[in-house]
Amino acid sequence: MPAEQSAPHVVQMRGITIRFPGVLALDRVDFTLRAGEVHSLMGENGAGKSTLIKALTGVYTIDGGTIEVSGEQRSFGSTADAQGAGISTVYQEVNLCANLTVGENVMLGHESRRGGAIDWRTTHSRASQHLANLGLDIDPRTALASHSIAIQQLVAISRAMVLESSVLILDEPTSSLDRGEVEQLFAVIRGLRDRGVAILFVSHFLDQVYEISDRITVLRNGQLVGEYGIDELPRDALVTAMIGRELDDLTALGTSAHREINRSGAPVVRAMGIGKRGVLEPADLEVFEGEVVGIAGLLGSGRTELVRLLYGADKPDAGSIFVKGEAAHLRTPRHAIERGISFSSEDRRAEGIIADLTVAENIMLGVQARKGWLHKVKAAERDELVAQYIEALGVRPANPGALAGNLSGGNQQKVLLARWLAMAPDLLVLDEPTRGIDVGAKADIQRKVSELSQKGLSVVFISSELEEVLRIAQRIAVMRDRHKIGEVAASDVNVDGLIDYIANAGEGSAA
């Protein structure tokens, strides 16, 4: 049940602004947390969720606005400050010390002492007490690492209770738990809520958000969209609020949705029931020659996980993959590349562009790697290839000798695209190729992808922007909660239809 409007405001954040160099990460965001409620903070990647949490936990200092905790204005310089004010956080990766015992992790920094020395007997029995309060019957003297992640997470919550926290922040706590473990965690969360603890819950799993929350606050692009009671916000309204609508400068590009694809031959790639325990439930995917298959779904729905399995970056523990009708064992990305599959990662800074190399060197990396390092690509051949792609993709500045690190995000993305295209793949997998880049570069990339697919290149295209997916793809695979929930033909749906599908398909509760 939603907490009463009159429940005391434990946390009141007003007009929170945080700037990073060149980015306004949070723009005058208000956020209120009441005693005895579970409040979900929702938003896509880059919306500002984690920035807001870090402002509240003292990891970041705020550039504007005020934070009141239990009626007192506060400014936090460190996590210790925030903990002192009764705010505890349990992170996605359990932030405990695996080398210590369960009891120590619960009590660290708060051990019972007698005459200046830690009294381990009392400390451990207090730890047992706190663990028992959450229904955990484990020996506090066992090593933390001997327990499952789910238990470790509950140990982290026990620790928060030692600090007598009035606010508990759970940041993606369920991402590595199975169903039974989630139930156990939720039982604990409900227990704490009933004792008056204010709980801030972050999860990508919509089902879980609706199961546990009393209230939802939605952020988008660093701004507050709104605060809603759980009953006021149906799923499709939530998805719309999170994704928003972009004023479309790109409609001019037209759409490839109606292009006919010849699906009579063997697919370029066919994945049958590929999955990995705890990462992705078994899913099928086929991509035919000249086809663009979009993958739609919220962040964390399993989009990236699916293509990583397809590409050999992660190892599936179920299912099989066929390339042009032949069974293929893609154990590493190298195998995939040998079979004509290229993958452009969503994290272009960490996994793509090498900032200290020139544009030409970045483009040639893939080709050179494929030839082997001992067979140097001839200079003339290299210059021609590089010039061709700089021209075709409109890389600015059009200077092969410029350092890649000095290019804008959009142009870096074009360089990456050029790298994969230069290898002449049969299938190109693009994970969020247009995220965080300007509209012009976006249009260039979309145009190029459409053009190449018409010439026979097969593409798997992941994007959080549904308009984009609808415009480029002929077929769209829809993911939710690490599960492929279905496929739609791009010509059959519009943005609203797709949102409805993402939010409600298979739920039997379509709004």
Next chain:
Amino acid sequence: MTAAVTTTKDGTAASTAGRAGTFMARRSALLPALAAVIILALLFAGAELFLRGDFITPRNLSALLLDNAYLLVLAVGMTFVILTSGIDLSVGSVMAFTGILGARLLAEGLPPAIAIPAMLIGGAAIGLVIGLLVQVFSVQPFIASLAGLFLARGLAFVVSLSSIKVEDSATLWLQTTRLRLGDWYITPTGIIALLAVAVAAFVLHYTRFGRTIYAVGGQEQSARLMGLNVARAKVMAYVISGFCGGLAGLILTAYSGAGYPRNGIGTELDAIAAVVIGGTLLSGGRGYVLGSMVGVFVYGTIKTIITFMGAEQSWMQIIVGTLLLVFIVIQRVIVARSGQKSP
């Protein structure tokens, strides 16, 4: 099965049966240190057999402590640093610097009540500089302490280019006094070294500061997010190591009756070897100061055996090197087996 304690809900530890399983779940970090004890026992037994009962004598065992007292003190300080997953290469030079400093001050006619604190504070100060470099300026511990190594060695030569004899009776008393119990004996320097071990063990296991050292070495980021004072713990680990360098300088000066600026070249590596053989993981967070003591004794015993046999000193290095390799592999295996995060 009489396991008194229910262990995990997922049953992994519970299924490994009985007390051994519980023990493993509780104290897997002890195993490398136990391995060191076993090695020490084997060394003793081997030497005893080889030398026909001439090795395990009260005289030899007493000498083992006294001859290695300075190394034991250095290993105690090093244990703190390595537990935070750092390293301190400066301690051999710090020992030389503080030793020659003390000898010089005494030679200038200052009383030991001033000279001895000056040695300890001098060592701690160099440790403080290294700690601040590591913590505040995020310098790699290897580089920061390498700078400390050169700094301290240079300072030692500034104090004196040649050895300075110590005439002060109070300082010499530390080494010449022999408290006897039958054939066993111990000097004040030996007592100091054992006290250092006892104090360190207490601090590491019975104070919040000590537990923070372990937490930092386990997962520094987690320790910070738990609200522990990570910065203080890390800096203090180097200060303690520097202080131990000063204390070792005092012990060595008393032991050899002189300060010498070329003392302790490479001794930092002996201290690191002893700590690792004693079961402390270089990746931090696991280990015991008592293990380091065993490590020092293993090291000292090998040295004694080589001397008894009249073999080349280079055999010392070959054996210690081999032991180190074996121990590092053993630790890896133990850590991997016990299902802990790999270091």
